[in-house]
Amino acid sequence: MKLYEYEGKELFKKMGIPVPRGMMVTAAAAAGEAAAQLGTAVVIKSQILQGGRGKAGGISFADSPVAAREAAAAILGRQLKAETVSRVLVEEKLAIARELYLSITIDPVKAAPLIMASAAGGMDIEEVARETPERIVREIVPVFRGLLPFQARRVAYRLGLGGKEASAFADILMKLYRVFRSYDAELVEINPLVITNEGQMLAADAKVNIYDGALFRQKEFVKGPERYDNEREYRAAQYGLGYVKLEGNIGVLCTGAGLTMTVLDLINYYGGRPANFLEFGGATYKNSYYAMQLVLEDPDVRVILINTFGLVARADVISQGLAQAIKELKPVPPIVASIRGTGEDEARQILREEAGLEPYANVEEAVRAAVKLAGG
Amino acid sequence: MGILLSKETRVLVQGITGNEGTFWTERMLAAGTNIVGGVTPGKGGASVHGVPVYNTVQEVVERHGAEASVIFVPPPFAKDATFEALEAGLKLVVLLADGLPVQDALEVRTYAREVGAYVIGPNNPGMATIGEAMLGFIPVWIADAYQPGNIGVIARSGSLINEVCSHIVAAGSGISTCIGLGGDPVPGTTLSEVLALFQADEHTRAVVIIGEVGGSMEEDAADFIRAGGFTKPAVAFIAGRSAPPGKKMGHAGAIMTLGRGSVQSKESALAAAGVQIARRPSEVGRLLGETLA
Known part of the structure; x- marks a missing residue:
């Protein structure tokens, strides 16, 4: 779950990482008031979850409360990177001397937190990694030892920092590591980490991604509809279904992530285009009912393709749910199915007798039939 | 033959008294798996499909010489169950949980390497040596x-x-x-x-x-x-x-x-x-x- 910048900065503040003075507002008038209260020139930053908002025009500057109000009015309600801007962060404008980069993420190969830092802050770090990898300092944190001050100082020295700057950097890194561990993050990033003309070091931006699989114990974060690319993906998640909207016209219902991806690949291989990724399964047949409902909502869907080769999910239980969904929802698009797995004979019988379907013997035959029905 | 698991491997099931644990224990037994004991804290003394249940992994190791474990407990308790198995000296642990926090996964893998054990998973269907034994959800039938x-x-x-x-x-x-x-x-x-x-x-x-x-x-x-x-x-x-x-x-x-x-x-x-x-x-x-x- 991605946090908005202002939410990330609230966590930073709690941990003692210096951030610019500012406030999040949802209305233009409030932006003006915030600027007046700050009493300085301000920056108005639209709060969206995608990166690259600066280049897309999502950040502007204002040197008076009136200008701040106008800047906020211009951006609030606008579409930016396919998100509607409903919040802006109004912050004091900083006198920037230098910009650094600092992040902690997970190195899946070493199975440990990975610190990345660079003196080339404020830039697209991927570009820095590609063009000038030597400008990125990397350090692995042994997971049971944790980050100790000597290693945080070492990162600072490797960036070429010294004196008070090195101490301030090490202190921020120690606190950032605490954010990373306390909130089950998969990424915490400060870009840029600013050194002002007055020599102060603060986090001018904040990117925090909480690992979805840890949200059960990170109860202060609720993954609401605004964190999904569309409303249907949000509702799917409420049913425990993995749904991703795609561009084509073959509606896909599958069990298991790997099989579902493979079915999408096969659809493309045979010249068709999938309308969605949808993985359902588990022990409750209700899931297949909701899955069918979601796919039917999509006006792009011309054919429905069902494939299962379940492990935990039993084929006969899935078929019961599908048969019920077909009876109640009366889908208009034709349905093509291949049902394999434990209880597959009963499953085929249920689909034949209760839903009038003739299941295909295997995945590839079903995919070819669906592509043909969808018009090639 | 095959790797890590054979029909001789003495297996214990953690979370054996839960719905999933009970359901799949029957199937693992039918697949030939040599299940010597189960663990559910607080349910020691019970029995599931003829398998004796204990409160701790340590007991199953001491009484039955368990060598491997398959873990059916839900994600919030999966790290605890895995460390219990590893600390009891098991060298093969199949961790099925779907939804283990990634930072727990870092600790699990790091510890498994320290003690020279294999943790298979998480978020996986398990493993099977065909014709001999199965741990998890693989429909070998x-x-x-x-x-x-x-x-x-x-x-x-x-x-x-x-x-x-x-x-x-x-x-x-x-x-x-x-x-x-x-x-x-x-x-x-x-x-x-x-x-x-x-x-x-x-x-x-x-x-x-x-x-x-x-x-x-x-x-x-x-x-x-x-x-x-x-x-x-x-x-x-x-x-x-x-x-x-x-x-x-x-x-x-x-x-x-x-x-x-x-x-x-x-x-x-x-x-x-x-x-x-x-x-x-x-x-x-x-x-x-x-x-x-």
């Missing part, structure tokens, strides 16, 4: 997908294990051990580590790798093969060619970011290491036949 033989199967995805194994069997081959590594970003055991085990297994003649988009395990395995760590024939199928960048496709680990972890990158790395690449699951059988001819 589906006869046209699971026949004993000398092909090792390693998969990141559970649902694809069934599909690909059915093509191996259709091609007239059979399976030694199949093993699901799981779809999470930090698996307890990697592809390369399992390849090393299959290399040492005399019974396994070739290996089928079922990979997927995201991460770098397949690329790392290619490096391992090129360095001479694995010299037997291998066929790979990689799922997720049509996954849009930056989107998680069901598995938390199946996400392609910044050009890393793409199917193309995995296929070309493995092909350069001499692995045959199947573009569809149904090609796996034919390529295996050619490779072994």
Whole structure:
């Protein structure tokens, strides 16, 4: 779950990482008031979850409360990177001397937190990694030892920092590591980490991604509809279904992530285009009912393709749910199915007798039939 | 024969009295698994399908000499259960939980390496040595997908294990051990580590790798093969060619970011290491036949 910048900065503040003075507002008038209260020139930053908002025009500057109000009015309600801007962060404008980069993420190969830092802050770090990898300092944190001050100082020295700057950097890194561990993050990033003309070091931006699989114990974060690319993906998640909207016209219902991806690949291989990724399964047949409902909502869907080769999910239980969904929802698009797995004979019988379907013997035959029905 | 698990392996089931634990214990027993005990804290003294239940892993180790564990407890308790098994000295732990926090996964893998044990999973269907024993959810009773033989199967995805194994069997081959590594970003055991085990297994003649988009395990395995760590024939199928960048496709680990972890990158790395690449699951059988001819 991605946090908005202002939410990330609230966590930073709690941990003692210096951030610019500012406030999040949802209305233009409030932006003006915030600027007046700050009493300085301000920056108005639209709060969206995608990166690259600066280049897309999502950040502007204002040197008076009136200008701040106008800047906020211009951006609030606008579409930016396919998100509607409903919040802006109004912050004091900083006198920037230098910009650094600092992040902690997970190195899946070493199975440990990975610190990345660079003196080339404020830039697209991927570009820095590609063009000038030597400008990125990397350090692995042994997971049971944790980050100790000597290693945080070492990162600072490797960036070429010294004196008070090195101490301030090490202190921020120690606190950032605490954010990373306390909130089950998969990424915490400060870009840029600013050194002002007055020599102060603060986090001018904040990117925090909480690992979805840890949200059960990170109860202060609720993954609401605004964190999904569309409303249907949000509702799917409420049913425990993995749904991703795609561009084509073959509606896909599958069990298991790997099989579902493979079915999408096969659809493309045979010249068709999938309308969605949808993985359902588990022990409750209700899931297949909701899955069918979601796919039917999509006006792009011309054919429905069902494939299962379940492990935990039993084929006969899935078929019961599908048969019920077909009876109640009366889908208009034709349905093509291949049902394999434990209880597959009963499953085929249920689909034949209760839903009038003739299941295909295997995945590839079903995919070819669906592509043909969808018009090639 | 096969790797890590045989019909002699003395297995314990953690979370045996829960719905899933009870349901799958019956099936694991039917598949020949030598289950010597179960653990559910507070339920010591009970019995599930004739398997005695204890409060702690330590008791099952002391009384029955348990060597391996399969864990059915839900994600919030999975790290605790895994450490209990590892600290009791078990060298094989199958961790099925779907939804283990990634920072717990870091600790699990690090500790498993420290004590020299294999943790298989999380978020996986388990493993089976066909005709001998099964730990987890693998439906080894589906006869046209699971026949004993000398092909090792390693998969990141559970649902694809069934599909690909059915093509191996259709091609007239059979399976030694199949093993699901799981779809999470930090698996307890990697592809390369399992390849090393299959290399040492005399019974396994070739290996089928079922990979997927995201991460770098397949690329790392290619490096391992090129360095001479694995010299037997291998066929790979990689799922997720049509996954849009930056989107998680069901598995938390199946996400392609910044050009890393793409199917193309995995296929070309493995092909350069001499692995045959199947573009569809149904090609796996034919390529295996050619490779072994």
